[in-house]
Amino acid sequence: MQILTENPNRDYPLGYFAELFKCAKSSVSEDIKLIRSAMDTAGYGYVETTSGSKGGVRYVPYISDERALQVLTKIKTMLEEPDRQIGGDILYTSDIMFSPELSRGAAEIFAKHFASTEADFVITVEAKGISVAGFTAEMLHLPLVVIRRETLVSDGPTLSINFFSGSNDRFQKMSLSKRAVKPGTRAIIIDDYMHGGGSIKGIEDMLYEFGARSAGVGVVIAAGKEWLEESSDRYPLIYMNESPDGIRFEINPRI
Amino acid sequence: MQILTENPNRDYPLGYFAELFKCAKSSVSEDIKLIRSAMDTAGYGYVETTSGSKGGVRYVPYISDERALQVLTKIKTMLEEPDRQIGGDILYTSDIMFSPELSRGAAEIFAKHFASTEADFVITVEAKGISVAGFTAEMLHLPLVVIRRETLVSDGPTLSINFFSGSNDRFQKMSLSKRAVKPGTRAIIIDDYMHGGGSIKGIEDMLYEFGARSAGVGVVIAAGKEWLEESSDRYPLIYMNESPDGIRFEINPRI
Structure with missing residues (x-):
């Protein structure tokens, strides 16, 4: 069970487990039934499971609605802490975004939502989205590609674009190694925070x-609800809206 | 088992599972025995497991020497691919460092090695070490702190230092939010690549x-063997050495 859950969306023949545990395939098959019901x-x-002589088994991550709400409520409660506001609508979120527990929870929700897209890789821009994007990639059994804000020597030849960052209120640069992405492929874009959509547009x-x-x-956090209505393949977990009483957070009601 | 392995180093009372699966604590206890032997x-x-009325259970990740060698051999083989060299001793490693499978494997080796340090958090500097550091933090059930190369507005007040980067052959800056680290705490430092030790020294x-x-x-990769001999709490997985025949990689024989 651990081998399956640590290697999501990957097929294992029953024979693999039979050999590992030195038992008959039929016993493995019985155990798989137990695991499935648990x-x-x-x-x-x-x-x-797929049956027949080449019968195999795979684990598909799936977060229940109840657990998804638990995770998002925890993130929302942390976002509402009064000392998180750095000024205006700027929030300190590094501890949330790099918390293994919370970033894995958010990733499970993304992995469930994007499970059927048959994308080739997951892409994000450094740095606060890397943990969530990494767990999402792991659960979908896809590679992760990270766009940089600053070019590193070890990237070799890079392609750079400029984009307008709403959260920083200025133009910024993003760079990606020429060898990181192949033509004709499709990517799931994951980011921690969206304000105006400049950096998402930059990734696109x-x-x-x-x-x-x-x-x-x-x-994870989308400032402004209008973003949602633009397109159905955009999936924010928590909305952040400014109101006369201050910043308000709302869990995406579609989750 | 999945709950345990996805939440390493965290204690669960048997009653938690008894309630979840609606069964007696004694059956949970029997199942735990089965899980342990598997x-x-x-x-x-x-x-x-701890026995008694408050009896609980926790999962401690542990990678066998055999599996550790498998992971490191795979990374070494990829590093030896001829088109990885960008010039001099600079290597393209983003795909390796962000591969969920390989970065998790490397993290399992670190988690095993540093399991008894009783550190308070894991720290890295963006960006290529974040995936390995994140998995290490998850397995040790610790928070992850990421030092930035560029200050972000959302970090609030930051503390910055300059360090000499051997891999980029120039001085660079790193910044960390004032609220990210508490005095008196201890950190496990994780990074993808060490060349001269400037950035590790910067983190220290x-x-x-x-x-x-x-x-x-x-x-993960240490250029130059002399680094190892400096101190026993420094743990590289793969050495990279320049020789007249080109770059050579060697798995740390201590692993």
Whole structure:
């Protein structure tokens, strides 16, 4: 079960486990049945099996609505802490975004939502989205590509674009190694925070320059509800809205 | 088992599982025994239990020497691919460092090595070490702190230091939010690449400025063997050495 859950969306033949545990395939098969029913009860995902002589098994991560709400409520409560506001609508979120527990929880929600997109990789821009994007990539069994804000020597030849960052209120640069993305591929874009959509637009432009395209966009916090209505493949977890009483957070009611 | 392995080093009372699966604590206890023996066979970690009325259970990740060598051999083989060299001793490693499978593997080796340090958090500097550091933090059930190369508005007041980067052959800046680290704490430093040790020294200086200190240093690739001999709490996974025949990689024989 651990091998399956640490390697989501990857097929394992029953023979693999039979050899590992030195037992008959039929016993493995019985155990898989037990695991499957335990999983159904716990709400952490499910186990898919294919029968026949080449019979195999894979774990598909799945977060129950109840657990998704638990995770998002915890993030929302932390966002509402009064000393998080640095000034205006700027919030300190590094501890939330790099918390293994919370970033994994957010990633499970993204992985469930984007499970059927058949994307080729997950892409983000450094730095606060890397943890969520990394867990999402792991759960979908896809590679992770990280766009940089500053070019590093070790990237080799890079492609750079400029984009307008709403959260920093100025133009910024993003760069990606020429060898990081192949033409004709599709990416799930994951980011921690969206304010105006400049950096998401930047990532989409970057994909276009590589001959690749977006298969969907997931952000943890979206400032402004209008963003949602633009397109159905955009999936924010928590909305942040300014009101006369201050900043308000709302969990995306679609989750 | 999934709940345990996705929440390493965290205690769960047996009653938690009894309630979740609606069964007696004694059945949970029997199942835990089964899980423990399966774990021992598979070499993925072990399950610790405490008995008595407050009896609980926790999963401690543990990578067997055999699996550690498998992961490191895979990374070494990829590093040896001829088109990875960008010029001189600069290598393209983003795909390796952000591969969920390989970065998790490297993290398992670090988590095992640093399990007894009783550190308070894991720290890295953006960007290529974030995935390995994130998995290490998750497995040790610690928060992750990420030092930035560029100050972000959302960090609020930051503390910055300059360090000499051997891999980029120039002085660079790193910044960390004033609220990210508490005085008196201890950190495990994780980085993807060490060349001359400037950035590790920078992280150590940064910790010092916060009144915190290092509990150990893990790097995936260390250029130059002399680094190892400096101190026993420094733990590189793969050495990179220049020789007249080109660059050579060697798995740390201590692993």
